[in-house]
Amino acid sequence: MRNPGRMREVERWLAFVRLAGVPFALFQVAIGSNYPRGYEGWAWFITGCFAAGSLVLLWLSQRDWPLRSQTVLGGGALAFDFAIVSAYILLYNFEQGTPVRQIMFLPLVEAALRYAIPGALGLAAVSAPVMAGYELLRERRVTPHHYHVDYVTLQIGVELLMALIVGWLVQRLRSQTVVAETRAGEAERLRDQLGRRADVLEAANRCARALSSSLELDQAFDAFIREVRGLVSFDRMAIVLSEEGSAQVMAVSGAGAEEVLPPGSARPIRGTLLEELLRSGRAVYRRDMGAAEYPEEEEFLELGLRSRFATPLLLGARPIGMLSLVRREPEAFSPEEMELVELLGRLVASAVQNIRAYEAERKTVEELRRLSALRADFVSLVSHELRTPMAAVIGSARTLQQRWRELTADQRESFLELIAAETGRLATLISDVLDTSRIDAGTFTFRFSDVDLAELVRDSVASAEVGSDEVGLRAEVRDPLPVVRGDPERLRQVLMNLIENAIKYSPAGDQVDVHAYAEAARVRVDVRDRGPGIAREDQRLIFEKFGRVTSGNTRPGTGLGLFIARSIAEAHGGTLEVSSAPEHGAVFTLDLPGQV
Ligand code: ADP
Numbered sequence: 001m002r003n004p005g006r007m008r009e010v011e012r013w014l015a016f017v018r019l020a021g022v023p024f025a026l027f028q029v030a031i032g033s034n035y036p037r038g039y040e041g042w043a044w045f046i047t048g049c050f051a052a053g054s055l056v057l058l059w060l061s062q063r064d065w066p067l068r069s070q071t072v073l074g075g076g077a078l079a080f081d082f083a084i085v086s087a088y089i090l091l092y093n094f095e096q097g098t099p100v101r102q103i104m105f106l107p108l109v110e111a112a113l114r115y116a117i118p119g120a121l122g123l124a125a126v127s128a129p130v131m132a133g134y135e136l137l138r139e140r141r142v143t144p145h146h147y148h149v150d151y152v153t154l155q156i157g158v159e160l161l162m163a164l165i166v167g168w169l170v171q172r173l174r175s176q177t178v179v180a181e182t183r184a185g186e187a188e189r190l191r192d193q194l195g196r197r198a199d200v201l202e203a204a205n206r207c208a209r210a211l212s213s214s215l216e217l218d219q220a221f222d223a224f225i226r227e228v229r230g231l232v233s234f235d236r237m238a239i240v241l242s243e244e245g246s247a248q249v250m251a252v253s254g255a256g257a258e259e260v261l262p263p264g265s266a267r268p269i270r271g272t273l274l275e276e277l278l279r280s281g282r283a284v285y286r287r288d289m290g291a292a293e294y295p296e297e298e299e300f301l302e303l304g305l306r307s308r309f310a311t312p313l314l315l316g317a318r319p320i321g322m323l324s325l326v327r328r329e330p331e332a333f334s335p336e337e338m339e340l341v342e343l344l345g346r347l348v349a350s351a352v353q354n355i356r357a358y359e360a361e362r363k364t365v366e367e368l369r370r371l372s373a374l375r376a377d378f379v380s381l382v383s384h385e386l387r388t389p390m391a392a393v394i395g396s397a398r399t400l401q402q403r404w405r406e407l408t409a410d411q412r413e414s415f416l417e418l419i420a421a422e423t424g425r426l427a428t429l430i431s432d433v434l435d436t437s438r439i440d441a442g443t444f445t446f447r448f449s450d451v452d453l454a455e456l457v458r459d460s461v462a463s464a465e466v467g468s469d470e471v472g473l474r475a476e477v478r479d480p481l482p483v484v485r486g487d488p489e490r491l492r493q494v495l496m497n498l499i500e501n502a503i504k505y506s507p508a509g510d511q512v513d514v515h516a517y518a519e520a521a522r523v524r525v526d527v528r529d530r531g532p533g534i535a536r537e538d539q540r541l542i543f544e545k546f547g548r549v550t551s552g553n554t555r556p557g558t559g560l561g562l563f564i565a566r567s568i569a570e571a572h573g574g575t576l577e578v579s580s581a582p583e584h585g586a587v588f589t590l591d592l593p594g595q596v
Contacts, residue, residue, distance in 0.1 A: 004067045011074060014110060015061040018054045018081065025050055025088075036094050036141070046087045053080050074114055082107045082123065086130045093137040101131060101155050108159055109166055116174065117167030124159035131155045203231040204343055211351035215358055218263070220351055221251035228344065229253075232337050234325040235305055239348060240274055241313070241321035247274045248321075255326070256303045261296065271295055273310055277322050283311040283342055288330035306330040311342045313349035323348055374559075378546040381558055385429055388556075389422035396422075432560040436545060439567045446487040446571060450595070453523050454481045456488060457516045460495040470508040473499070478517040482594025486572045491592075494568050494576070497561040498527040498588045504555050505531035505586070522574075523592050530585040539578050565590075 029043045057077050065073060085107050092100045104127045112120035131152045139147040210223035221239050228237065236254035238261065240247050246266045261267070269275045273294045276284055286308040289297040300308065308326045312319035323345045327333070333341075396415040400407070407415075438444040454477045461475040484491070495514075502512040506529045515526040532552055534542060541547040543566045548559035562576070569576040573593045580586035 004065075004070050007067075007070045007074060008061070008064070010113065011061040011070070011077065014077065014113075015054070015058040018077075019058055022047075022051045022054050032092075032095075034094070039091060039094065042091055046084065046091060049087075050084045053084065078107065078110055078114060078119075078123075081110055082126065086127070089130060089134050090137060093134055094141055096142065101134060104130070104155070104159065105162060108162060112163060112166040112170050116171045117164060120163030120167040121160065124156060124163045127159060128152070128156050200231075200340055203227070204340070204347065207231065207344060208347050208351075211347055212354070215355055217250060217352065217355050220355060221348075224348065224351075225251055225253045231344075232325065232340060233327075235328050236300070236303070236326040238324050238326075239313075239321065240324065241352065242269060242274060242278055242319075245269055247272055250321075255305060255328075256299070260299045260303060267296075273297075273308075273324070274322050277310060277312045278319050281312055281314065281317060281319050283309065283338065283345075285309050285333060285338060290330070300326055304328055307332045309333045309338055309341055311338075311345035313345050313352060315349050315353055320349060320352060374544070374546040377548075377550075378558065381546075381548075382429070382433070385556060385558060386426065389425045392422045393419050393426075429558060432558055432564060435564050436560050439564065444567070444571070446490055448485055448487055451484045451486045451488045451491060452481070453484050453491070453525070453592070454479055454516060456492055457495060457514055457525060460492055460499060461514050464496065464499045464503065468503045471503045471506045472509075472511040473503070473514070474511060475514045476516070478515075481516060481518050481523050482521060482596070484523055484572070484592050485595055486592065487568075490568045491572070494565040494590060495525065495527075497565045498525075498590065501561065502527050502529035502531070502586075502588075504557075505529055507531065518594065521594050521596055523594050525590045526587050527590075528585060528587045533580040533582040533584050533586050534578060535582050539580065542578070543576070 025047050029040075029047050032040070032043065035043065057073075057080065060073055061077075085103050088103060089100055092098065108120055108123050108127070111123035115122070135147055135149075135152050207224055207227045210227040211220050213223045214220045225237060225239075228234075234254060236256065237252070238249060239251045240249050242248070243266070245268065247269045248266045249261050249263055252261065252263050257263075269278070271294065273284060273286070273296070276294075286293070286297070288306055289301055289308060290306070292298045292301060297308070305326045305328055307330050308324060310322045310324035313321040313323060323341065325333075325341055396419045400412060400415050404412070435444065457477055458475055461473050465473050499512065499514060506512055510530050513526070513528045515528070517524055534549060538549045542549065542559075543562050544559075545563045546559040547563065548554065548557060566576040569590055569592070575591045576588065577591070578586055578588050
């Protein structure tokens, strides 16, 4: 029995039982009769020793002893009990027909209680000389009595059997106690573990709430980091997202937050720990960054940071970034902490997804709103664009009809020219609207052939020059240009649109340059003007259906020309782009693949 608490308990109980035995012994000695001479004195003497010993042992058992002294006390108490019992047995040899020998069972049971089977067997063995002595004394003192070996063996045999039974019971009780204690310990451990998990879940819940506290990623991350601070300790923490090959730092807290990879900064992913995470989709524990393996670690080392745990932000199985915690001590993360950080990584990932989904939704709504506004503008625009030339045509026709005779030949000529020009504008407008609806329906057709773009450019410039008196036009074609496979009419439409726009937006007296050249088996045409240019934020809009810049000096138009032109360019495997700085004019570049 190695448990000092339990040993103390046994000792105290036995001390009480022993003490209870004292009045019993006094009583037995007192009512005893037929003592031979001198025996009674000895009986009282033994009882006195018994009483004194019991009190001493009771006193000793009340104190807290270290294990070693406790063991000695237990052994001493057993030896005392054995000695007292042996003394009584040997003294009372004169009694006839009393089972005095059987009181040896008491220390036997005590030995079993203390030392199980070996102790009980040991006591039975030690009691053998006492029993032999008892039998010898009886032979001497009691007449007629002969030495009965069988009395001795009977007693010892019974003691041995009893030792085996009681000792076994004690042993079994002990093993059961051990099992029960282990179970209780395990249950306690599990309960603690469960409690800790509940705490962690509660904290994780708080982190999740922090993440959903804002629809702005930066704010959500800041609130999240504040919560994490109370959950896992760190010297630096960062949330990094992977965006088109670069590591975008979204939030940072702790050491070097403003100097090393601050929030909003970006670096190429190549070679970084993030690249490793994105590839494997698994967390990486850098126990000691002493031998820096990733470029960013050198900076961390300079900040005095040594260990780093980074977990991927997983959307399902797809990593979209990482959550990284760094500490000053090497090997500073426990498995539980790492498990927790991985859980937090998942929370961050789903928050990113939610916020991005919301962002996309918001953009779609804005886009739809913008498109519907464009459409409304278009209706009023088209009706205006139709009405103005129509009014001019009707007015001119009426004048010609009513005042034909009064008008001079030149006047008639100019009215007819006006009618021709305005009906021409109407025709262009209608054909733009029709082209747009065909593009939308996917029925816009092309007739492809080999096109000499140099000739087409020269032609377009020449025909644009006809109607443009105030703005100069210059064409520079760097021959030879590769032949382009395309629809010459559609390509002419594109060039005309670009040139007419350039003229339309050029101040009087300015010049528009059209430059055609070959570049790596492609043909490029730049149309450059020196007009008001197009602000960066409008450069996407102008290529959209009905997209027009409404601020500044607007000119008549429907906003369909560039939409159609870009659609045509793309149908030829080419592109149509603009580059412009406001007040510095605009350059529209048509890029088409050449024939090889
Ligand atoms: P439209 O000229 O009929 O309005 P386009 O699609 O050809 O339609 O042009 C769209 C818009 O792009 C124009 O309304 C104008 O705001 C802008 N734009 C086009 N070309 C130029 C240019 N050369 N300089 C400045 N703005 C231009």
